[in-house]
Amino acid sequence: MSNIQFSTDDQKVLESIMQHRRDVRGNRFIDQDVADEAIEQLLLAALHAPSVGFSQPWEFVLVRDSETKAQIAASFNEENDKAIAQFQDAKQKEYVRLKLEGIREAPVNIAVFYKPSLGPVLGQTSMEEVGRYSVVCAVQNMWLMARAMNIGMGWVSILDPQKVKTILGAPERNELIAYLCVGYVDEFLPRPELEILQWEKRKALQSVVYTEAYDK
Amino acid sequence: MSNIQFSTDDQKVLESIMQHRRDVRGNRFIDQDVADEAIEQLLLAALHAPSVGFSQPWEFVLVRDSETKAQIAASFNEENDKAIAQFQDAKQKEYVRLKLEGIREAPVNIAVFYKPSLGPVLGQTSMEEVGRYSVVCAVQNMWLMARAMNIGMGWVSILDPQKVKTILGAPERNELIAYLCVGYVDEFLPRPELEILQWEKRKALQSVVYTEAYDK
Numbered sequence: 211m212s213n214i215q216f217s218t219d220d221q222k223v224l225e226s227i228m229q230h231r232r233d234v235r236g237n238r239f240i241d242q243d244v245a246d247e248a249i250e251q252l253l254l255a256a257l258h259a260p261s262v263g264f265s266q267p268w269e270f271v272l273v274r275d276s277e278t279k280a281q282i283a284a285s286f287n288e289e290n291d292k293a294i295a296q297f298q299d300a301k302q303k304e305y306v307r308l309k310l311e312g313i314r315e316a317p318v319n320i321a322v323f324y325k326p327s328l329g330p331v332l333g334q335t336s337m338e339e340v341g342r343y344s345v346v347c348a349v350q351n352m353w354l355m356a357r358a359m360n361i362g363m364g365w366v367s368i369l370d371p372q373k374v375k376t377i378l379g380a381p382e383r384n385e386l387i388a389y390l391c392v393g394y395v396d397e398f399l400p401r402p403e404l405e406i407l408q409w410e411k412r413k414a415l416q417s418v419v420y421t422e423a424y425d426k
Numbered sequence: 427m428s429n430i431q432f433s434t435d436d437q438k439v440l441e442s443i444m445q446h447r448r449d450v451r452g453n454r455f456i457d458q459d460v461a462d463e464a465i466e467q468l469l470l471a472a473l474h475a476p477s478v479g480f481s482q483p484w485e486f487v488l489v490r491d492s493e494t495k496a497q498i499a500a501s502f503n504e505e506n507d508k509a510i511a512q513f514q515d516a517k518q519k520e521y522v523r524l525k526l527e528g529i530r531e532a533p534v535n536i537a538v539f540y541k542p543s544l545g546p547v548l549g550q551t552s553m554e555e556v557g558r559y560s561v562v563c564a565v566q567n568m569w570l571m572a573r574a575m576n577i578g579m580g581w582v583s584i585l586d587p588q589k590v591k592t593i594l595g596a597p598e599r600n601e602l603i604a605y606l607c608v609g610y611v612d613e614f615l616p617r618p619e620l621e622i623l624q625w626e627k628r629k630a631l632q633s634v635v636y637t638e639a640y641d642k
Contacts, residue, residue, distance in 0.1 A: 213613050214446055216439075221467075221574045223432075223439045228474045228567055230430055251437075253631055258444045260569065262583060264620035266629045271636045278638060293551040305548065332521065332625065333583045335509040339558070340583040343603070346562040347569075351444055353476065354570070358437045367478060367549045367556040379640040387559070397429050404480035409548065413482045415469055420487045422494060424595040 227358050232398045234362030236312030239393040243317045248359060252320075252392070255355035261344035263332030268345045271378050273319040278377060282389065283313045285373045286366060293368055304409065311366040316391035321374060322349055323384040345387045352390070362395035443574050448614045450578030452528030455609040459533045464575060468536075468608070471571035477560035479548030484561045487594050489535040494593060498605065499529045501589040502582060509584055520625065527582040532607035537590060538565055539600040561603045568606070578611035 253270060261267060273279060290310065297305045313319060324345045327334075334341050349365070356363040371386035380386070404410055469486060477483060489495060506526065513521045529535060540561045543550075550557050565581070572579040587602035596602070620626055 214442065215576050216443065216574045220439050220443065221571070223436050224443055224570060224574045225471070226430065227432065227436065227440055228471055228571075231474075231476070233476055250631070253635060255441070255444055257629070257631060257634075258447075259566070260447070260449055260581065264618050264626040264628075266626070266634070269634050269636065271639060273638060275638050289552040293546075293548075296546040296551055297548075308548075310549070330509075330512040332509075332513075332524075332620070333526070335512055336505040336585060337583045337587060337602075340581075342555070343559075343562045343565075346559045347566040349559075350475070350563040350566040353563075354440060355437070355444075358432045358440045360431050365476065365478075365556075367553045369552060371553060377639075378636075381640065386553075402480050404548070410480040410482070412480075413473070415466070415473060418473075418482070418485050419469060420485065420594075422489060422491050423487060423593075424597065 227354055230398060231353055231357040232362065232402065234312060234364040234391070234395055235309045236315035237309045238362060238395040238397065239312045239315040239391070240396050242394045244361060244393055248361065249318060249392070251359065252352045252355050255351040256348035259344065259348035259351045262334045262340045265327055265331045265334070265341065265344065267325050267327060267341050268348050269323040269325050269384065271321040271323070273321065274317065276314070279314050279319060281377045282319065282369065282374060285370050286311050286313060286368055289368045289370055304407070310368060312364050312391040312393070313366060316364070316393040318392040320390040320392060321378055321386060322388040322390065323380060324387050325384050342385065342387060349388045349390070356392065362393055362398065364391040365389070366391060443570050446614060447569055447573040448578065448618065450528060450580040450607070450611055451525045452531035453525045454578060454611040454613065455528045455531040455607070456612050458610045460577060460609055464577065465534060467575065468568045468571050471567040472564035475560065475564035475567045477563070478550045478556045481543055481547045481550070481557065481560065483541050483543060483557050484564050485539040485541050485600065487537040487539070489537065490533065492530070495530050495535060497593045498535065498585065498590060501586050502527050502529060502584055505584045505586055520623070526584060528580050528607040528609070529582060532580070532609040534608045536606040536608060537594055537602060538604040538606065539596060540603050541600050558601065558603060565604045565606070572608065578609055578614065580607040581605070582607060
C-alpha cells in the first residue's frame with residue numbers, strides 16, 4: 211500500500227495547495243459555519259503528521275463559544291498593545307492598521323497543545339524541543355488540508371500562552387503551541403498579505419541555501 | 427489566482443500523500459543519487475511554508491560530502507549511546523536493535539537552521555518560539571513534497587545541535603532545527619515503523635480532542 215507511486219500531476223496538486231495556502235485574518239472570514247465533519251477531516255490530517263518516537267504529543271481544544279473567544283481576544287488585545295510599542299515610526303503606523311487575528315470572526319477556533327511525555331521518548335533525548343516540533347508538523351498538515359478544502363485558517367501567536375491555558379483549563383504541564391482560527395473566506399489573497407503590503411520582501415532561494423557548509 | 431477552488435479529488439491526493447509519508451532510516455535508502463533539480467523542488471516547497479510576520483527565518487545547508495557526514499554520524503553515535511541508557515529492560519533491548527538514522531546511506535543530507543531576526547518580528551513579540559515553528563512548517567512542506575516525488579526523508583534528532591553547528595560552520599546565533607536525510611528508497615513501509623513494531627500505539631482522535639475546554 212505505501213509503495214504507491216505518486217505522479218507529477220499529484221506533485222502539482224500538492225505544490226498548488228502549498229502556494230495558495232494563506233494565513234487568514236478576521237477581515238476575510240465570512241459568516242458561515244464549518245461542519246463537524248470538516249473539522250474532523252482537519253484533525254485527521256493532524257494525526258497523520260510525523261511525531262518524534264511516534265509519541266503523537268498533541269491535544270486539540272475546539273472552541274465555538276463566544277464568551278471563550280472574547281476572553282482569548284482580550285489576551286490578544288493586551289499583548290498586541292505591548293507589541294505596538296516595539297515597532298517604530300512608519301512601521302508602527304503600518305502595524306496598527308493591520309488586522310492580525312480572526313478570533314471572533316472565525317466560527318471555529320482550535321487551540322493546539324503539546325503534552326510532554328512523562329518518560330523518555332525515542333528521538334527526543336538530545337533535542338527536547340522536537341516534541342513541540344511534532345505538534346507544529348500537525349498544524350502544518352491541518353493548514354494544507356484546510357486550503358485543499360477551501361477553508362481559511364489563521365495562526366494567532368500574539369497571545370499570552372499562560373492566559374490561554376487558564377481560559378481553556380489546560381493541564382499545567384501542557385504547552386500552547388498554536389491558536390488557530392478556522393472558517394470559510396470571501397477570498398484567499400493572491401500573495402501573503404505582508405508581501406503585498408511590502409512589510410517584508412520574499413527571500414530568494416539562493417539567499418538561504420548553502421552547499422556543504424556556511425563557510426565554503 | 428489564489429481563489430482557485432480545490433476539488434475533492436485534490437483533497438484525496440493531499441490526504442494520500444500525508445498518509446503515505448514515512449520517516450525513512452538508513453535501512454531503506456538505496457544507492458541512487460538525487461538530482462539537484464529535485465532538491466531544488468524540495469527547497470521551493472520549504473519556501474512556501476507559512477512564517478511568522480513573513481520573516482522566512484530559515485537557512486538550509488546541503489551536505490553530500492562523506493567526511494562531513496562521518497562527523498555528523500559520530501555525533502549521532504555519541505548521543506545515541508547516552509540515549510540507550512535512558513531506556514530500561516525490554517525497551518532498551520528493542521531500542522538498540524533499531525536503525526534510527528540514515529546519515530551516510532542517504533545521498534543528500536539537509537541541515538535546517540533558524541536564523542533569528544535582529545529586530546522585532548510581527549507576531550513573534552509574545553511567543554518568541556514561533557520563529558522556530560515557522561522553520562518546522564518548512565520542514566513539513568519538504569517532507570510532503572519529498573513523498574509526492576517518491577523520495578524518502580528522515581529527520582535525525584539524536585544529535586548534539588552545538589556540534590552540528592560547529593561541523594557546518596553555522597553562525598553563533600543560528601539554531602539547528604532539523605537534520606534531514608534524503609534519498610530514494612527500496613520501499614515505503616505500510617505504516618510507521620514504530621507502530622508496526624508496537625513501540626507506541628496509534629492514538630484515536632477522540633482521545634486527543636476536547637470541546638470548548640479541558641474540563642467540560
